[in-house]
Amino acid sequence: MSTTAQTPQAPAPQKLRTRKPLTVGAVAKNAAAIVLAVIFVFPVYWMFSSSLKPQSEILSKDPVFFFTPTFENYGTATGVDLFWTYVTNSLIVTVGAVLLALVVALAASFAIARMKFKGRKGIVLIVMMAQMAPWEVMVIAMYMIARDNDMLNSIPLLTAIYFVMVLPFTIWTLRGFIAAVPVELEEAAQIDGCTRGQAFRKVIFPLLAPGLMSTSLFGFITAWNEFAMVLVLNKDKTNQTLTLWLTQFQTAFGDDWGATMAASTLFALPVLIVFLFLQRKAVGGMTAGAVKG
Amino acid sequence: MTVDSQGTATAGSQDAPGRAAGKSQTPPPPSGAKEALQPSRGRRSLPGGLLPYLLVTPALLSMAVLLLYPLISNLILSFQSVNRRELIRRETPWIGFDNYTELLGNSEFWTVVLRSVAFTAANVALIMAIGTGIGLLLNRLGKKMRLVLSLALAFAWAMPIVASVTVFQWLFDEQFGVANWLMRTLGFSGYEQHNWFETGFSTFVIITALVVWGSVPFVALNMYAGLTTVGTELYEAARMDGANGWRTFWSVVFPNLKPFFMITTFLEIIWVFKAFTQVYAMNQGGPDRATETLPVFAYIEGMSQQHYGVAAAISILTIVMLLVAMSFYFRLILKQEDEQ
Numbered sequence: 001m002s003t004t005a006q007t008p009q010a011p012a013p014q015k016l017r018t019r020k021p022l023t024v025g026a027v028a029k030n031a032a033a034i035v036l037a038v039i040f041v042f043p044v045y046w047m048f049s050s051s052l053k054p055q056s057e058i059l060s061k062d063p064v065f066f067f068t069p070t071f072e073n074y075g076t077a078t079g080v081d082l083f084w085t086y087v088t089n090s091l092i093v094t095v096g097a098v099l100l101a102l103v104v105a106l107a108a109s110f111a112i113a114r115m116k117f118k119g120r121k122g123i124v125l126i127v128m129m130a131q132m133a134p135w136e137v138m139v140i141a142m143y144m145i146a147r148d149n150d151m152l153n154s155i156p157l158l159t160a161i162y163f164v165m166v167l168p169f170t171i172w173t174l175r176g177f178i179a180a181v182p183v184e185l186e187e188a189a190q191i192d193g194c195t196r197g198q199a200f201r202k203v204i205f206p207l208l209a210p211g212l213m214s215t216s217l218f219g220f221i222t223a224w225n226e227f228a229m230v231l232v233l234n235k236d237k238t239n240q241t242l243t244l245w246l247t248q249f250q251t252a253f254g255d256d257w258g259a260t261m262a263a264s265t266l267f268a269l270p271v272l273i274v275f276l277f278l279q280r281k282a283v284g285g286m287t288a289g290a291v292k293g
Numbered sequence: 294m295t296v297d298s299q300g301t302a303t304a305g306s307q308d309a310p311g312r313a314a315g316k317s318q319t320p321p322p323p324s325g326a327k328e329a330l331q332p333s334r335g336r337r338s339l340p341g342g343l344l345p346y347l348l349v350t351p352a353l354l355s356m357a358v359l360l361l362y363p364l365i366s367n368l369i370l371s372f373q374s375v376n377r378r379e380l381i382r383r384e385t386p387w388i389g390f391d392n393y394t395e396l397l398g399n400s401e402f403w404t405v406v407l408r409s410v411a412f413t414a415a416n417v418a419l420i421m422a423i424g425t426g427i428g429l430l431l432n433r434l435g436k437k438m439r440l441v442l443s444l445a446l447a448f449a450w451a452m453p454i455v456a457s458v459t460v461f462q463w464l465f466d467e468q469f470g471v472a473n474w475l476m477r478t479l480g481f482s483g484y485e486q487h488n489w490f491e492t493g494f495s496t497f498v499i500i501t502a503l504v505v506w507g508s509v510p511f512v513a514l515n516m517y518a519g520l521t522t523v524g525t526e527l528y529e530a531a532r533m534d535g536a537n538g539w540r541t542f543w544s545v546v547f548p549n550l551k552p553f554f555m556i557t558t559f560l561e562i563i564w565v566f567k568a569f570t571q572v573y574a575m576n577q578g579g580p581d582r583a584t585e586t587l588p589v590f591a592y593i594e595g596m597s598q599q600h601y602g603v604a605a606a607i608s609i610l611t612i613v614m615l616l617v618a619m620s621f622y623f624r625l626i627l628k629q630e631d632e633q
Contacts, residue, residue, distance in 0.1 A: 032430060033438045037445035040506065044448045046471065047460045063471050108352035111345040123349055128626070130356050132619055136569035136588045137611045140595040140604040141367035144375075148383075164359040171352060225453040227570040228588075232596060243455045247574050250459065257463050268456040275451035 047268070050261035058258045073262035076253075082237055083245070090242040092155060094223040097162035098216045104163075105170035105215075110200065112171070113178040114186075131168035135161075139232040146233050153236040161229055166219035173218075177211030178204060217274050224271060242267050364612075370605035377599040392606035402590075402607070409566060409586040412497065416504050416565045421558055424509045428516025429542070443514065450510035458574040461503045465489040493583025496576050500584065504571055508564070512557055516550070523549045552629055559622040563615060587611040 050058060052069035077083075111117070112124060142161070143152075151157045181204050189199040227243045234240050246267050250260045373379075374388045396402045427446070431439055452460075465472045467488045476484035490496050523546060531541045547554065569588040572578065578585035578593055585593060588611060595604030 029430065029433055030435075030438050033434055033442045036427060036430070037442045040442075040445040040449040040510070043457060043460045043464060043506065044452060046464065047456070050463065059469055061469065061474070063469075063474050104351045104355065107348040111348035115345040115348075117345040120345075123353070126353070126356070128623065129619075130360055132563060132622070133360055134567050134612055134615055136567050137591060137608045137615075138363050138367055139592060140601055140608060141363045141370055143596070144370060144601060145363060145366055147380075160355075161359055164355055167352060167355065221453075225455060227455055227574065228592075232592070243453075246455050246459060250462065255466075257466065257469065260459055261463060264456040264459045268453050271453050272448070272451050276447060 044268075044272075047261050047264050050258060051265045053258055055258055073256075073258040074266070076256065076259035077249070077262040077266060080245070080249070080252075085238055086240060086242045086245040089155060089239065090224060093159050093162055093241060094220050096159040097166055097223045098219040100159070100163040101166045101170045101219055102212060102216055105167055105174050106212075109171045109174035109178055110204075113175045114183070127168045127171050130164075131172060133165075133168075135165060136228045139228050142229065143232045153234050153239040155239055158230060158233060158239075158241075161233075162223040162226060165226070166222050169222075170215050170219055173215045174208070174211060177208050177215075181207050220274065221271050367605050367608055367612075370602060371609045373602045373605075375601040375605075380599065380601065388602070392602050393610075396603065396606055396610065405585055405587055405590045408584075412501070412586055413562060413566045416501055416508075417558060417561045419501070419505045420508045420512055420561050420565075421554070423505065424512025424557075425516055425554075427509065427513035428520060429546070431513065431517040432520040443517075446510035446513055449506055450514075452507065454507065454570045455574060457503060457507060458571060461499060462575065465499050490576050490580060493580060496580065496584045500571055500575050503575070504565060504568065507571075508561060512561070515553065515557065519550045519553045520546065552625065556622065556625050556629070559618055559625065562618045563622065566618065567611070567615060587614075 049065075051073050052071070053064065053067050054070045054072065057064040057067045108123075108127075112120060112127075146152045146154070146157060185203050185207075186199045189203045190196065194202065225243065226241075227247070230241050230244055234244075246263050249263045250257075253259055370385075371392055372387060372389060373385045374391065375385060379385065427442070431442060434442065464470055467473070467486055467490075470489075472489065473484045473487050476487070489499055527545050527549070528541060531545045536544065566586075567588055568586070569592070572584060572586050573589045573592065576584060578589045582593070587607065591604045591607040591611065594600050594607060598604075
């Protein structure tokens with residue numbers, strides 16, 4: 001970072017298409033990359049750093065960049081009434097939705113990828129369209145349905161909706177993974193005396209592990225982040241999830257930004273970790289699997 | 294939105310940091326969408342019978358109950374007059390197309406439509422331009438810088454929308470926000486206690502910053518993954534022929550990645566047009582309803598004004614507009630699948 005930052009003659013605007021002297025181009029390129037990296041990372045960095053600031057340093061006209069970190073904001077954030085209820089609700093809803101989706105999608109995608117039957121193409125199309133479903137625009141209808149069936153403030157209904165939200169994507173990706181497992185492997189297992197079910201369990205399923213992992217991680221992220229549905233359906237505090245806790249936090253806490261940023265960090269951390277580490281491994285398998293197939 | 298935006302192009306995103314670190318063993322697929330569309334090579338006619346239908350039934354059934362049925366009841370509701378009074382009495386009087394005629398004759402509705410279209414156009418243009426630029430830049434960087442930039446992009450990509458909305462509210466806070474400090478430091482006056490959420494336009498600027506910041510990584514990292522599939526010989530040839538950077542882009546890069554550009558553009562149009570969380574959570578459609586886009590307008594008309602029938606009609610009209618963009622998108626995807 002330091003090597004290029006020192007060079008003063010790096011003009012930011014002409015970054016991309018300089019084809020003049022090599023050195024100026026290289027410097028401009030790297031300078032642009034650093035500026036961009038800072039811009040993209042800054043909000044995330046600012047969230048972390050604000051969450052660790054003592055109250056007095058938050059309430060300062062000129063932002064403080066160096067300070068002694070404190071965890072008091074995290075205490076405030078997690079000390080909110082019902083915090084653990086929100087955590088539990090979020091976990092139930094996400095884990096429930098993802099597990100359901102995995103089971104249902106595994107069956108469907110196996111049929112789509114491995115079997116020939118009438119209407120197969122139609123089902124593929126349905127899955128594709130369902131993946132683009134405009135859930136955000138359907139909240140009013142969903143509210144009316146939930147209300148008419150006395151299912152407002154229901155965790156099971158929310159779980160079921162999230163399950164259907166992540167289902168098409170799960171089917172779509174698993175279909176790719178299953179198709180990538182050579183059918184010969186399955187046939188060999190069957191020749192060796194496995195039944196179709198055994199062949200699936202002992203041969204295909206283990207090979208699908210990375211696929212199942214990355215797919216469920218994406219399902220987790222979607223359900224964890226969902227906002228519109230829970231906003232409309234669950235007005236009762238005891239049945240809300242962390243997304244609502246977070247959006248209402250700032251108003252409820254009279255602009256306690258330190259605590260709000262601690263809350264944001266707590267909410268974002270699982271997703272950031274999942275996305276940056278686990279996902280990378282899983283997708284290594286994803287591309288490898290897809291290409292080799 | 295998240296499943297799509299964080300899911301479709303998994304390969305691209307993760308591949309970039311991986312490659313930069315020199316860990317990748319396989320060439321990246323041309324684009325996220327393509328990757329998901331791997332032809333099912335292994336399929337062979339195995340004895341079918343009833344089994345495939347049994348396997349598919351749970352999925353179809355759950356989508357029918359929780360997706361198709363709500364869509365249909367949305368349509369039905371849009372032909373009924375359901376307001377506060379009817380809601381309490383549990384009445385659903387039919388009024389034909391009245392909700393639609395009321396909306397289509399209402400200037401407020403058309404303002405919201407225009408606003409949504411302008412908002413979408415501005416965001417998608419920015420996302421595609423900046424995303425492409427960064428993708429090209431990534432392709433030209435050395436390994437270390439590429440890793441740094443890819444990581445920064447991955448952070449922005451991974452941030453949950455709700456969390457980033459809160460962070461942007463803090464960045465643009467009236468009293469202690471960094472944005473005001475930055476403006477003061479850069480020498481602009483009037484940013485002592487500037488309220489960024491005072492006007493609809495200024496609020497839109499912040500929402501746009503948020504949306505663009507969150508969406509560019511998807512385009513940039515996929516763009517980069519796509520670029521790695523365009524052979525370097527092509528660039529070399531173009532350079533030998535004396536083409537400058539701009540020419541090279543339009544005559545070598547763009548034609549090769551045209552499907553990627555088209556598909557991504559339509560995906561972004563769909564995502565931005567139906568974006569609810571970013572717009573609503575930022576300022577609840579305010580100030581004074583000035584940042585209500587169609588999804589937010591439908592929500593407020595329904596849940597706050599308690600005009601459920603009208604809200605349903607807004608939803609249906611929004612879905613119809615989305616369907617236009619989606620039909621282009623599906624056509625592109627299907628065409629691509631046929632070509633493979």
